[in-house]
Amino acid sequence: MIKFPWNRKSALSAMILTFVALSLLLSAALSFTIIKSTSAQLESRTKIALKADQQGFLDLYDQRRLIGLREGMERRAAILSDQTFIFMLLNRDGTRLGGNIESWPTDLSRNATFENIELKNRDGRIGSYIGLGQELRGGFGFMVARSTDANDQVVANQILLALALTSILTVISGGVGFVMSRRIIRQINAINSVARNVERGFLNERVSLIRQENEFRDLAININQMLEKISSNQLSMNTLSENLAHELRTPLNRVKKTIYQLSTEVGLDQPAVQKLVDTVGQDVDATMQTFDAVLEIVTTNQSGPDKTRFETIDLVGLLDELLVLFEPVGEERKLSFSVRMPAHGYVFGERQLLLQMISNVIENALKFSVDGGTISIDLYKDGANLKVRIENDSDGLLDDIDEIAFTQFQRGANAQEKAGYGLGLPLVKAIATRHDFEVSIFQEQSRFGIEFCCPLSK
C-alpha cells in the first residue's frame, strides 16, 4: 500500500504541494481567460443581432411609417413563440401602439444604448435582457431587447466545466507530482539510510547503484568510493596494530622462554637466583599486560564506528555473571555488594569488551574501597537508556579526578601505593565510547563511583 507522506518537514510533501498549487493556478487562469473571452463574444454577437433587429424595424418605419412598423411588429410577434426577443412601440401619450410586451420596461430609458434590463416574462420568470431604446420622429417611443439568459447559461456551464476540469487536473498533477517526487526522494532516502548505518558503525554498507546515468548515480558512486577508502584505512590501521603486536610479542616470547629455561636449570637450590628469575618473568608479564592494555585502548578507539561484530546483549545477565566472579573477592576483603537490577537490560555491543569494561570498574571499586565498605551496583531504565552506577565507599574526595581518571597512565593520589599503571579506566572509557555509552565519574562526600548511560537495544 502506498502511504502518502504528509509531513510539514518532508521534501516530498513540499514538492507535491508545489505541483498541485502550480497546476491549480495555471488551470484557474486558463479557465478564467476562456470564460471571459466566451462571455465577451456572446455579448458582442447579441448586440450585433439586436442592432440588426432595431435597424430592420427602423427601415420599415422609414419606408411605410407607423402603419408599416405596426404591421411588421404584429407579424414578428405572431412568429415568435417565446420572449427571447421583445419589442414595443409607444404613442406620443405613452399608450401602447404595438409589440409583444404590455408595458415599457421600467429600467430601460427612452434612448437606451445596450442597457441591461430585467423583465418578468409571460410565464412569470424574470429574464435578463439587453435593450436598445429610441424616440422616433413624431415622438413615438420604440424599443427592442434580446434575452441574455441563453448566454448566461453558456457561461455558467463553462464555469462548471472549468471547475470540474481544474479539480481533475489538480488531482492528476498531485498524483504525477507524488510519483515523480517519490522516485527522487526514494533515492535520497536510500543514501540517507546508508549514511545512518555507517554512522552507527556498519562500515560495510554501500549505496545501491541505479541503472540510469544521472546525478544520483554519480552521487552513489562517490559515496561508495569514499566508504571504500574509509574501510581501507580502517583495515590498514588494524593491520598496523596486528603487525606491531606480532613484532613486539615474538622477541618477548623468546625472553619468556629463556626465563623458563633459566628457571628449570637453576632449580630450587639457588633461591636467590630463582627469585631474580621470577622477578624478571613478572616484569615481562607486566610489560606485556601494559602493552596489551595500551593496544586494546588504541585499537578500540580506532575501531570506533565499526560495529559489525556487535550483537544484542543482556547487560543485566552479564553483570550477574561478574557478580558471581567478584563477590567472593569482596567477601575476602570484608566488602559487601549491594545490588539493584531490573530483570533484563538489552544493549547492542561486543560481549567480551563489555565484560572487560564492567570488570575493570568493579575491580577499581574493590581496590579503592575502604575496609568494611559497600560496593553498590545499581541498574535502572531511564527512558530509552539503561543507567549503570557502580560506586564504593572512599576515604575522601579526590582532586582533579575528573581530569585524570580517564587519562592513560595518570593515577589519583589514592592510587600511588596500589598496583596498577593507570590504564584500567582509560580502557573503560575507550570501550564505552566504542559502544556509544556515556561514562562519567561522580564523587559525593565519602562515595566514589562511575556511571554509564547505555542506549537500550531496539
Place this chain on the structure above:
Amino acid sequence: MTILIVEDDAETRMDIEAAAEELGLAYSSMSTLASALAFLEENNPTIVIADRMLPDGDGLDAVEALRDANASTLIMIVSALGRSQNRIEGFKKGADDYLTKPFDPVELRARMASLKRRAELVHNRDEVLTIFDLEIRRKARTVHRNQQHIALSPKEFELLLYLADNQGQLVTRSMLLENVWGLHFNPQTNVVDVHIGRLRQKIDAPFDVPILQTIRGKGYILELTKNDAARTV
C-alpha cells in the same frame, strides 16, 4: 594421536614440538598455510596447533577448512594477536583454545595436555570422575568425598569439573578464566585464587588428604601429591 603444528617462527615451532614430545604425541610440522592445507587434505590429525600470521596467510583459514571437513579435530591457535577481539574471532572460526604470544612454556604444555585429555575424553567421556576418594557425577552434578556429599554452587561445580577433566595436568589461571567463566582477558584481582580457595575449603579442608594442589606462579592440579600417593597406596 597426532598433532599438526603450523608455525613459521622456528624457535616457537621447536618449543611446541618439545612440548608434544614431552606429552608423548607424534607430530608433523609445517611453516606455511599452503603446506598445512595440503597436509590436511591427506591426513586427519587429532590436534592442530596453528599460528595466525603465517607468511602466506592467516592460520584461521586452516581452522575454517578443518571445521568444514572434520568437526572433531581439536584446534589451538598460538598467536601474537592477543586482543580479546582476536581471541573471539579465533573461537568463532572454530578454535578450541587460543594462546597468546609470548606464552609461558608451562602454559603451553598445560593447554596442550588439556587438549590431549579432551581428545581422549571424546571417545571415553566418563559419567563419573574419580580422584582418590572424590567422586563427581557429571549428569547428576553431585560431588562426594569419602562418601560424604559436598554442596557446591553451580560455578564451584563447573570449576571442579574442569579441574577433574584435566586431572593430573596443570591448569593455569587463564585456562580457568576462559573455560569456567568465559572471560578472555585477565582481571587484575586474584579472583581465580579466591574461588580456588573456597573450593578447597569444601573439598580439601574437612579431609585428611588434600587433592587440589597449587603450583606456585603457574596454576593448579587436581591430584594427590607424590607423598600422599605413596602413603595411600
